Amino acid sequence: xxxxxxxxxxxxxxxxxxxxxxxxxxxxxxxxxxxxxxxxxxxxxxxxxxxxxxxxxxxxxxxxxxxxxxxxxxxxxxxxxxxxxxxxxxxxxxxxxxxxxxxxxxxxxxxxxxxxxxxxxxxxxxxxxxxxxxxxxxxxxxxxxxxxxxxxxxxxxxxxxxxxxxxxxxxxxxxxxxxxxxxxxxxxxxxxxxxxxxxxxxxxxxxxxxxxxxxxxxxxxxxxxxxxxxxxxxxxxxxxxxxxxxxxxxxxxxxxxxxxxxxxxxxxxxxxxxxxxxxxxxxxxxxxxxxxxxxxxxxxxxx
Numbered sequence: 001x002x003x004x005x006x007x008x009x010x011x012x013x014x015x016x017x018x019x020x021x022x023x024x025x026x027x028x029x030x031x032x033x034x035x036x037x038x039x040x041x042x043x044x045x046x047x048x049x050x051x052x053x054x055x056x057x058x059x060x061x062x063x064x065x066x067x068x069x070x071x072x073x074x075x076x077x078x079x080x081x082x083x084x085x086x087x088x089x090x091x092x093x094x095x096x097x098x099x100x101x102x103x104x105x106x107x108x109x110x111x112x113x114x115x116x117x118x119x120x121x122x123x124x125x126x127x128x129x130x131x132x133x134x135x136x137x138x139x140x141x142x143x144x145x146x147x148x149x150x151x152x153x154x155x156x157x158x159x160x161x162x163x164x165x166x167x168x169x170x171x172x173x174x175x176x177x178x179x180x181x182x183x184x185x186x187x188x189x190x191x192x193x194x195x196x197x198x199x200x201x202x203x204x205x206x207x208x209x210x211x212x213x214x215x216x217x218x219x220x221x222x223x224x225x226x227x228x229x230x231x232x233x234x235x236x237x238x239x240x241x242x243x244x245x246x247x248x249x250x251x252x253x254x255x256x257x258x259x260x261x262x263x264x265x266x267x268x269x270x271x272x273x274x275x276x277x278x279x280x281x282x283x284x285x286x287x288x289x290x291x292x293x294x295x296x297x298x299x300x301x302x303x
Contacts, residue, residue, distance in 0.1 A: 001025055001179055002047060002148065006056035009042055015203055016042040019056070022198050022208040024181045026147070029174045031194030031211070032183040035291050039203035040183045041079070044152055048077055060148055072101040076141030077150040081133040081157070086126030090117055090136050093125060094143060103144050111139040116165070130157030138166070148179040155186055167193045187284035201291045215286045223259045225252040226275035233271045237262065250274070 002024040009017040017039045024030045034040050045051045047058050049066035058064070060075055068074045084093055094108040112118045115135040120128070125136065134157050141149055151170075155163055170193055174180045181198075184190055190197070190211070197214050199207040207214050227233050227250050234244045234252060242257040254262060259278045266273050 001062075002058070002060055002181060003062075004043070004047070004056070004058045007043065007046060007053055007058055008055035009039075009046060009051060009203075010054045017046065017053075018203040020200065020203070020205050021056075022205060024179055024198065025196070026177050026179045027174055028196045029170045029180045029182060029194045030196040030198060031190040032181060032198050032200075033185075033187075033190065033287060034200040034206075036185075037202075038200045038291075040200060041152060042203075043200070044077070044079060044150055044181075044183060047150065048075065048079075070101045070103075070144070072097060072103065072140075072144030072146060074144070074146050075148045075150065076144060076146040077152075078134070078137035078141045078154055079150075079152045081130065081137040084125050084133065084136065087124060089122050089124055090128075090139075091121040093136070094139060097140055097143055101144055107143055107145070111142045114142065115139045131159060131162055134158055135162070138169070146178075148181075149173060150181045150183075152183045153185065154182065155184060155189055163189065187287055191283040199287070199291065206290060211283060214290075215283050217286055217290060221255070221258075222279050223254045223257065223262055224275060224277045224279055225254055225262060225273065226250050227252070227266070227271060227273050229271050232269070233266060236265050236269055236271070240265065 004020050004022050007017055007020040020043060032040055042051065046053050047060065047065065049064060065071065065075055090112060091108055094111065095105060098105060098108055112121050115138050117132065117135050117139065120132065125133065128136065134154060138154060141151065154166060158166065167189065170180050170182060182194065194211055197207060197209060197211050199214065225233065230246055230250050230252055234246060237244050237254055237257060240257055243255045245253040247253060259276050263273070263276055
């Protein structure tokens with residue numbers, strides 16, 4: 001379990017993390033979300049004792065991580081897949097980590113096999129692709145068979161097969177009763193992988209709840225409509241003030257009007273409907289809506 005209490009980190013006049021309080025519990029995959037500059041990476045470094053907090057506390061299973069000897073036996077982490085010596089082989093890199101934490105050498109071969117790098121064990125890391133480096137970083141996190149695992153953007157550079165594998169790995173680890181904390185900007189993957197969320201913006205907590213609860217906080221409900229007369233219905237709905245997106249094959253996505261009113265308009269104007277379904281906001285839609293005031297860098301509209 002990771003317990004964060006009133007955690008604060010300032011760099012001069014800049015506050016990167018401001019009074020964060022949340023708990024990451026075992027048995028779940030907890031997604032860590034926030035816009036760029038929200039303080040996610042700083043928070044992960046504070047959890048691992050790589051930076052000193054300005055205020056507040058953070059413990060892993062009741063103790064600061066710095067107080068634990070043989071750290072890899074307690075917490076496995078992947079923060080930066082590129083932070084390795086390119087001249088070493090994958091096996092040599094993991095062997096050094098194993099020796100420093102008194103982990104049996106046999107674990108090196110086991111984790112390389114688990115992440116799909118057994119065939120590249122003797123190759124120098126400098127020749128690895130980004131996806132291979134990510135797999136090596138995950139191997140390092142798994143090396144000590146720890147109860148707590150932290151990953152910062154672990155899907156970068158992975159191909160579809162790799163993404164599917166990581167998704168299954170995280171679920172398996174959580175199913176074994178481990179604490180799995182994953183920072184990612186890929187909403188679709190968090191929607192498929194995480195069951196709990198911690199969401200931050202400008203260094204402050206926005207939400208700490210289940211994925212379902214967070215998505216339900218999005219207010220932008222939409223209605224899916226399928227009709228053989230999409231052009232006529234689109235005009236009727238637009239005249240009522242609705243926003244209508246035509247997705248082809250007679251499928252419309254409508255916001256700004258409830259399903260009941262859409263059905264009434266279709267009946268009044270004798271427009272045949274094949275489908276009329278209200279859809280709650282997706283995780284991405286809820287995230288964009290609820291973090292809109294916390295985005296530090298906004299892109300201008302294309303001209």
